[in-house]
Amino acid sequence: MAIGIDWGGTNIKGAVVDGANVRASASVDTRVDAGPAAVLDDIAALVKQLEAKPESVGIAIPGEVRDDGCCWRLPNVPGFEDVNIAGELEKRLGCPVGVENDATAAALAERLYGWGNTYRSFLLVTLGTGIGGGVVLDGHVRRGASGFAGEIGHVMVNSAPDAWECGCGKRGCMEAYAGKAGLLRRYSEFGLIAENVKQIAQAEGEASDAVFQQLGESLGTGLAQINNVLDLDAFVFTGGVSGSFERFEPHLRRALKARAFAPPLAELPLQLSKLGNQAGVIGAAHLPAGSGAGPGHEIQF
Numbered sequence: 505m506a507i508g509i510d511w512g513g514t515n516i517k518g519a520v521v522d523g524a525n526v527r528a529s530a531s532v533d534t535r536v537d538a539g540p541a542a543v544l545d546d547i548a549a550l551v552k553q554l555e556a557k558p559e560s561v562g563i564a565i566p567g568e569v570r571d572d573g574c575c576w577r578l579p580n581v582p583g584f585e586d587v588n589i590a591g592e593l594e595k596r597l598g599c600p601v602g603v604e605n606d607a608t609a610a611a612l613a614e615r616l617y618g619w620g621n622t623y624r625s626f627l628l629v630t631l632g633t634g635i636g637g638g639v640v641l642d643g644h645v646r647r648g649a650s651g652f653a654g655e656i657g658h659v660m661v662n663s664a665p666d667a668w669e670c671g672c673g674k675r676g677c678m679e680a681y682a683g684k685a686g687l688l689r690r691y692s693e694f695g696l697i698a699e700n701v702k703q704i705a706q707a708e709g710e711a712s713d714a715v716f717q718q719l720g721e722s723l724g725t726g727l728a729q730i731n732n733v734l735d736l737d738a739f740v741f742t743g744g745v746s747g748s749f750e751r752f753e754p755h756l757r758r759a760l761k762a763r764a765f766a767p768p769l770a771e772l773p774l775q776l777s778k779l780g781n782q783a784g785v786i787g788a789a790h791l792p793a794g795s796g797a798g799p800g801h802e803i804q805f
C-alpha cells in the first residue's frame with residue numbers, strides 16, 4: 505500500500521493509505537535545526553516503521569517544489585534549498601517517491617475523495633500557523649508554472665505603510681492578520697496572552713470575538729479578490745483553525761460581500777474539508793513519483 509507523509513512545522517505524520525482510508529499512522533518530531541540529511545533519515549525511518557517494504561511513498565512538504573523536483577526552500581526548516589527530497593528518499597527507501605507542496609497535496613485529496621465530487625473548481629484553504637491554498641480548476645489540480653500556485657497567504661489585505669509584517673518579510677499579507685502570529689498579536693492588544701489559537705477559541709468574551717472577527721475579515725478581503733479572478737464553485741477550509749469555523753464565518757461572508765466585484769462572487773459555498781486533518785497524508789499518498797509536475801503544470805492522477 506502507499507505511504508503518505510505530511511510534513512508539518514512541529515511534527516511529521518506518516519500513514520498507510522488505502523484510497524481515502526488511513527489504515528495505520530505514526531509521527532515523529534520535526535528536527536528543525538538538524539539539517540537535511542538527518543531530517544530525511546527521520547522520514548525514511550518513519551516510513552519503514554509503517555511498512556518495511558513500501559510500494560510507493562508521497563510526501564507533502566511545507567514549501568514549494570520546482571519542475572525539476574528540487575525544493576525551492578522550506579521557510580521554517582533551514583538547509584533544504586535546492587534539495588531533491590524525492591530523489592534523496594528514493595535512495596533511502598528503494599521505492600518511487602513523489603513530493604509536492606502540502607496545501608496542493610491536500611487539494612489533491614479533496615479533489616479525489618472530498619468536495620471534488622461536488623465542485624469542479626474550488627480553492628482549498630489551509631488555516632494553521634500560516635495560510636496556504638491548493639487550486640483545483642475544472643477538475644485539475646494546478647501546481648503552477650513554478651510550483652507556487654495557491655500561495656494565498658501572501659495576497660495583500662492592507663496596503664498601509666504600517667501594515668503588520670508577515671513572516672515572508674513583506675507587509676499587509678493576509679497571513680500577517682489571519683495566521684497564528686497575527687491572531688495572537690490581536691489577542692495581546694487586549695492585554696491577554698495565548699500560546700495558540702485553540703486557547704483563544706476556548707475563551708469567551710470580547711478579545712476572543714475580536715480575534716475571530718479579524719480572522720474572518722482578513723480572509724474575506726483576500727478571498728474576494730481571488731474569486732474576482734477565478735469565479736470558483738466553492739472555498740473549502742481545512743487545518744486546525746478551521747475547527748473554529750462558526751466563530752469567523754459571519755465575518756468572512758460579510759467581508760466577501762463588501763469586496764467582491766458582484767453579488768454572485770460573494771455567494772459561493774464555504775465548506776469544511778470532508779477529509780478533516782487527514783487530507784495531507786491522503787493527498788501525499790496519491791502523488792505521482794517524481795516532482796509531481798506534468799503537462800500544463802498540473803498534478804497527474
Ligand SMILES: [Zn+2]
Pocket residue numbers: 657658670671672673674677679680
Ligand atoms: Zn507574506
